[in-house]
Amino acid sequence: MLGLAEEGRDHYDRFRRAVSKIDAESKKKRKRGKDEYLKFLKNAAFTKEYFHSDCIVENNFADVGNSEQGSEETCTESSVIVKAHHQYCQTDLSCYIDLKSPAKTTSSIKKLHESCLVQYDTVVEKCRKHARVNQTLKNWRNYNKKLLLNTRNFRKSLNKLSFSNKKLHKLLGQKNQNLATLKKSLRDKDDLLQALLAKIDNVQSGKVQLKEGKSYSNETFKAVVNLKLLGVADEKVGKVIEIVGELAGVSFDSVPSASSVRNFALASLRLGQIHVKHKLDDFLEDEKSLCLASDETTKGTAKLQAFGVHAPDGTFLCVGIEPVAEKSAQTAFDVLEETVSGLPEASADFFKKVLVSVSCTMSDAARTETKFNELVSTSRSKAIPEIVSDYAKLTEPEKEKFHQFSQFFCQLHILANYTSVVLKSMLEHELVVRGLSKLEEPSVFVLIKSVSQLFGQRGSGLHGILQIWTAWCTRYHVNRYSFPAFVGNRFNILFVIASRIFFHRHHLLEFIKECEESKPALRNIKDLLENEMVTEHLHVLGLCDQLITGPLWRLSEGCDHILNTCSYSLQLQKWLETCSVSPVSFFDGTSPTTSLEVESPTNSLLLLRALVNRSPTKMSGEVVSLVCKASLEYFNRAFVDFLPGGKHCDDDKNIREMTECAPATNRNIESVFGMMSHFYDTKPNMRVD
Structure with a gap:
């Protein structure tokens, strides 16, 4: 101032x-x-x-x-x-200095000085307080820093401990699980030990308990089922168990009676149905396409219908063998629905679910089976909107994919029916050569049946020729001298026997010359073997076995996919067209396609070599021309769906995926009927149902 x-x-x-x-x-x-x-x-x-x-x-x-x-x-x-x-x-400042009044100036300055000193002391004291407060704040700041650092370190340690705790909890859970498994294993072993000790006590006492409470044990049930599989009669099962017990030096508290054995058989049938239901559930859960196989047959007075399904992995499941009142498509479909719906724990829509999963069928080409396949396709189309979830929201291509359905026919039946085609051509040729107007069957067919009857593996024991022929071949070191039986073989057995006869024709003539006087039944065979026309027919039939029927049979049973038929059927067609125009091509021993030349231990190179080494004649060329033309017409009709323009010729990826489950043959169902034929022949009184 x-x-x-x-x-x-x-x-x-x-x-x-x-x-x-x-x-x-x-x-x-x-x-x-x-x-x-x-x-x-x-x-x-x-x-x-x-x-x-x-x-x-x-x-x-x-x-x-x-x-x-x-x-x-x-x-x-x-x-x-x-x-x-x-x-x-x-x-x-509380004072005012008046510079114009010197008298007042000294006192004013003095007051100002005193006031400044007081204020100075006050300011100094405040500064000291502020310094102490500032130092305290610094100390608190350092303390807080240390506290925060310790807190961070503690948090890190806490996180590490938490992670270690989780690992310990996980390890503890595993140890507890292992401990529970070990306890269960110990309990099972203890139960087994107690059971074994009880059995030891029974053995020591010489008595075995077959019952657990009021029912027979599972081991007894299994033993009874195995005895039934061996063909033991119901009333004899108990006696067999007693005999085995005597052999082991033990006795049983009781043995199953005939009625109990029959109940075991019914229970095993129930187990089989449960197994079928579980397998179908597995197929439906995998959402894989299935192939429905079916066939019918007559055994005595009973008509049987068999059903089965093929899975993409090659699994075959026999759904059931049911007796039917008549052979009709509607009856077969009703029996199929009743069989599937009647499986244990089957839901109301279980049959429809199975139908939707079926993308193709396998059967023979009989009219009844064809109509049955159409009924399956129609019922499947009706069931798809009910079973497929959100069917209305699907696009048209997706709906069309669900409705894709294919029908396939057994290729083994094609080979079986091919025999009559070849024999018919040879009969026509023989009628022309011999100048006859009518003949029941070709002479080569008579020769094949006669040789199979007298020299076959199941030949007639009345004449006793098979034993003499076997000894004669052993003495002269003739290999592969056996002939398959003609009866009991359905497919290409005629061609197989023809190739064997052609290979051993000289051996047969030598044998017949030695035994002709003692075995008059051989004279007719000798006359046929010396007939040039019959020899040419044998030659052609043998080549058909080596080049057509044999490879086709092996390929149909071993092909990776049924749509592979498209390739080899086209190659077979071209080969037959060439042979019908130029019969010489038939005798060079080359198969229609290399993929048909499947090696098999049942084929001998000696047979093919003997067939190829024989030079073709004019007569054999005529026979080949007739056979190839008839074969071409037949295979074009049999493989019409697989040849260009056929409904299966389009190798679409979706179709190939949907038909992956389809086999090329219906041999599994045929095998089931083969087992039934065995039962009818060996156990005529056995119940079918």
């Missing part, structure tokens, strides 16, 4: 008002930011000129700090521009 004018009180009041305005403005600037606040302080600092100026307008201090706009306001022409300064006075 040393620079104030005489009118000190007025200047002092003006100074206080300016300080108040600056203080209010500084608060506003402080809220806006640190940089703007500092700039304001520089512009608002008091200088020496402020106290010597008489015309400074107080409102100047209200607008200080507006440096953003780049201008400062002035009061008059003589107003002083407020400039930045780092020091300004904010001390409200």
Whole structure:
């Protein structure tokens, strides 16, 4: 306040008002930011000129700090521009120095000095307090830093402990699981040990318990079923068990009676039905396409219908063999529905689910089976919208994929029917050669049946020729001298026997010459073997076995996919067309396709070599021409669906995937009927149902 004018009180009041305005403005600037606040302080600092100026307008201090706009306001022409300064006075002194009154100046200065000392001591004390507070705050800050560091370290340790705890819990769970498994294993072993100890006690006492409570044990049930599989009669099962017990030196508390054995058989039938149901459930769960196989036969007075399904992995499941009142497609379909729906724990729509999973059928080409396949296709189309979820939301291509359905026919039946085609051609040739108008069967067929009857593996024991023939071949070191039986073989057995007769024709003539007088039945065979036409027919039949029927049979049973028939049927067609025009091509020993030349231990290279080494004649060429033309017509009709233009010729990826489950033959169902034939022959009184 040393620079104030005489009118000190007025200047002092003006100074206080300016300080108040600056203080209010500084608060506003402080809220806006640190940089703007500092700039304001520089512009608002008091200088020496402020106290010597008489015309400074107080409102100047209200607008200080507006440096953003780049201008400062002035009061008059003589107003002083407020400039930045780092020091300004904010001390409200309680005394006023009047420089014009020397008398008062000394006392004023003294008072001012005392006041300054007091304020100085106050400020020093405040500074000390502030220093102590500041040091305390520093100590607290250091303490908090250490505390935070310890907290972080503790958190890291806690995380590590939590991770270790989880690992320990997981390990503990595994150990508990292993312990539970071990306890269960120990209990099972203990039960087994107790059972074995009980059996040992029974053996030591010489008596074995076959019953567990009031029922026979599972081991007894298994033994009875095995005895039934061996053909033991119901009333003899108990006696067999007693005989075995006597052999082992033990006795039984009781043995199953005939009625109990029959109940065991019925129970095993129930187990078989449960097995079929579980297998069908597995097929449906895998959502794989199935092939429905069916066939019918007559055994005595009973008509039987068999059903089975093929899975893509090659699994075959016999669904059932049921007696039917008549051979009709509708009856067969009703029996199929009743059989599948009657399986244990089958739901109401189980049969429809099975139908939807069936994408193709396998059967023979009989009219009844063809109509049955059509009924399956129609019922399947009706069941698809009910079974397939969200069927209405599917696109047309997706719906069409669900409705794809194929019918296949057994290729073994094609080979079986091919025999009559070849024999018919040879009969026509023989009628022309011999100049006859009518003949029941070709002479070569008579020869084949006669040789099979007298020299075959199941030949007639009345004449006793087979034993003599076997000894004769052994003496002269003749290999592969056996002939398959003609009866009991359905497919290409005629061609197999023909190739064997052609190979051994000279051996047979030599044998017959030695035994002709003692065995008059051989004279007819001798006449046929010496007939040139019959020899040519044997030659052609043998080549058919080596080049057509044998490879086709093996390929149909071993092909990877039934649609592979498209390739080899086309190659067979082209080969037959060539042979019908140029019969010489038939005798070179080359199969229609290399894929048909499947090696088999039942074939001998000697047979094929003997057939190929014989030079063709004019007569054999005529026979080949007739046979190839008839064969071409027959195979074109049999493989019409697999040849170009057929419904199975389009090798579409979806069709190939849907028909992956289809076999090329119906041999599994035929095998089931073969077993039934065995039962009818060996156990005529056995119940079919």
